[in-house]
Amino acid sequence: MLFSKFSGGRILKTGISVFLTALICLALEWPAIFAVITAIVTIEPTASDSIKKGIVRFPASVIGAAYSMFFTAWFGNSAITYSLSAMLTIFTCHKLKLDAGILVATLTAVNMIPFTDAQFFDNFLVRLGTTSIGLAISTVVNLLILPPHYxxxxxxxxxxxxxxxxxxxxxxxxxxxxxxxxxxxxxxxxxxxxxxxxxxxxxxxxxxxxxxxxxxxxxxxxxxxxxxxxxxxxxxxxxxxxxxxxxxxxxxxxxxxxxxxxxxxxxxxxxxxxxxxxxxxxxxxxxxxxxxxxxxxxxxxxxxxxxxxxxxxxxxxxxxxxxxxxxxxxxxxxx
Incomplete structure (x- = not known):
């Protein structure tokens, strides 16, 4: 009961972030799924945490996208592509101390594989764009809408x-x-x-x-x-x-x-x-x-x-x- 108000505010902010993120991506005709995943995990209990972890999640997502495109180019939509993309994303993020971004980077890496066509570099750039939209929207929402009072x-x-x-x-x-x-x-x-x-x-x-x-x-x-x-x-x-x-x-x-x-x-x-x-x-x-x-x-x-x-x-x-x-x-x- 003590924390229901806090949880309710966070749920509402998540909903607003997802709506705005999906709206922008669909308007640009970009796949919304990657941006939405980023927006969901970037809503933190405080604006400070959103900013700090957002800074970590962006390069982590870049790493995941790069591995995804590389292995898809070599092995196509296959089991080995999913496995190598996930393992190397986790390994590299951990080595670079980007642990806060491992989850979103791995999820988006494996999600990119079935949506990728022959334009691998273009898909990679779109991935960076959708990640940036998800991070920016969720951070702004966390800063401006229903700031928590504890x-x-x-x-x-x-x-x-x-x-x-x-x-x-x-x-x-x-x-x-x-x-x-x-x-x-x-x-x-x-x-x-x-x-x-x-x-x-x-x-x-x-x-x-x-x-x-x-x-x-x-x-x-x-x-x-x-x-x-x-x-x-x-x-x-x-x-x-x-x-x-x-x-x-x-x-x-x-x-x-x-x-x-x-x-x-x-x-x-x-x-x-x-x-x-x-x-x-x-x-x-x-x-x-x-x-x-x-x-x-x-x-x-x-x-x-x-x-x-x-x-x-x-x-x-x-x-x-x-x-x-x-x-x-x-x-x-x-x-």
């Missing part, structure tokens, strides 16, 4: 990440208290990680868009603060992952401060799920007790370089507390 998507993504991280936090420590690992906890962990990667990608897209479209200082600040929170959420997930992947068995659920830990976790979960929530009244006192107990345990095990299950859990709770408080500091700075 700010709202980023804000909504961050809110959803915080809510799901709160749920995950409670699930992880329920597993610890019971000495069991549940598949649902691991599944949610991986899902939140994927959502985090998408949110970080949208932050990257927005920064790229600012190079080509007007934006206000307020818009920049909003994305900046959301990105800072996303970075802290990544740290939170890292430490939750440490607990999830730590060895847990029935002997681990006998923590001396188990009730205090669960109380702290519940308080942290509330703070994560609703940024308006303050910590519980006894939160700081509980943290102080856990911190003292943690150092007492460490002093007892000073000769050992390994954390016990108990010290590991305590350490991660204390780190998670610092990270959640850091999130609140970011929220206060934003205001």
């Amino acid at each position: 700010g709202k998507i980023i804000v909504d993504s961050t809110a959803e990440l915080l809510a799901n991280s709160a749920i995950l936090l409670k699930m992880v420590f329920i597993d610890v208290s019971k000495g069991k690992k549940k598949k649902g906890t691991l599944d949610l962990f991986h899902r939140v990680l994927k959502d985090l990667e998408k949110a970080e990608q949208f932050c990257h897209f927005q920064r790229q868009e600012w190079k080509y479209h007007k934006h206000s200082e307020r818009e920049m600040q909003k994305v900046h603060y959301e990105h800072k929170k996303i970075l802290v959420i990544r740290q939170i997930l890292f430490h939750l992952g440490n607990i999830i992947h730590a060895p847990i068995n029935n002997s681990n659920n006998n923590l001396k401060n188990g009730k205090e830990i669960i109380a702290v976790v519940n308080s942290l979960a509330l703070m994560l799920a609703d940024r308006g929530n303050d910590k519980s009244p006894d939160h700081d006192a509980l943290i102080a007790n856990l911190l003292q107990y943690f150092w007492d345990l460490k002093n007892e095990k000073i000769m050992s370089c390994h954390f016990t299950a108990e010290t590991t859990v305590l350490y991660e709770v204390l780190v998670l507390n610092d990270l959640v408080e850091k999130l609140h500091e970011i929220e206060l700075t934003k205001k």
Whole structure:
């Protein structure tokens, strides 16, 4: 749901690019298929990416067209022509570091073979023309029509990440208290990680868009603060992952401060799920007790370089507390 608006805009821009590209090619009586393929793959999430990858795709398509014409001249419309054109296009593009253009170059190379007549050089020139039309139209459309604004998507993504991280936090420590690992906890962990990667990608897209479209200082600040929170959420997930992947068995659920830990976790979960929530009244006192107990345990095990299950859990709770408080500091700075 968060990304439907973004996807819808991209679909519409693809449709417009294909229509205009085909219209121009048909008016020139050139085969539209090659230009349309180029237009489709050149529509990127940002105008910056369209321009950068377009610069790579043009020479890659030239290479594919050249191989296609060369082998068609030698072997005609045969299986060996398709095979050699595809393989050498991929090999050459890779060697020349034109990897972003490999797909479109290979597709158009093999598509040219059945449409080629005896005028090989003329066909090659037409191919360059159709490629140029597809690249130009899709880039202009990406620049001028429905320029994406990722700010709202980023804000909504961050809110959803915080809510799901709160749920995950409670699930992880329920597993610890019971000495069991549940598949649902691991599944949610991986899902939140994927959502985090998408949110970080949208932050990257927005920064790229600012190079080509007007934006206000307020818009920049909003994305900046959301990105800072996303970075802290990544740290939170890292430490939750440490607990999830730590060895847990029935002997681990006998923590001396188990009730205090669960109380702290519940308080942290509330703070994560609703940024308006303050910590519980006894939160700081509980943290102080856990911190003292943690150092007492460490002093007892000073000769050992390994954390016990108990010290590991305590350490991660204390780190998670610092990270959640850091999130609140970011929220206060934003205001």
